[in-house]
Amino acid sequence: MAVVLKQVLVSLLLSYTFSRMFASAVVVLWTLAVSFIVIYGSFNTCWVHIPGKDPSTGRIPFMRVAIFLPYYCAVCLLMIGGKLIQVLRSWKSVDEVLPGIYLGDFYSSFQSNFKWVGIVDLTNELPRLGNSKHYLNIQSWDGCPPTADSIERAVNFITTCEKPVLIHCA
Secondary structure (H helix, E strand, O other): OHHHHHHHHHHHHHHHHHHHHHHHHHHHHHHHHHHHHHHHHHOOHHHOOOOOOOOOOOOOOHHHHHHOHHHHHHHHHHHHHHHHHHHHOOOOOEEEEEOOEEEEOHHHHHOOOOOOOEEEEOOOOOOOOOOOOEEEEOOOOOOOOOOHHHHHHHHHHHHHOOOOEEEEOO
16 A cells, blocks of 8 residues: 555656646747747848737737737836836936927836827837827837838828827837
């Protein structure tokens, strides 16, 4: 009886260990696959739509967030770290570059001391958080410039939109 009980305990322990290893392997493979897609996509302008951000509303569907969860976790950590450095060094997150036209970061879009009439969002991986009357999303990966057509659309939007207008990336 003791031998059978030992074998059952060993088999349960092995099953538990292998299931944990399998779960870890799945998470690692999932993270690697998502990382490969994002890295390849950031060098390929045809893949700017992969995160699934709706250009008209700036929202990202829940299923896309779930699929790209490892990427969004890393993005959130980097964004929080960047904001922390910005606060500690007393850097401004928004600057007026022309009368009524501001250049800023993602956090500028929902600052309470500004009421943006228009927002030009240059991100494809971050959801729209700020409210504005007018919104234009020029999807591009962080660190990659938008296309010439996209820049022309943004300029047309800025010139026809009421002020103040915020242009922001990640």
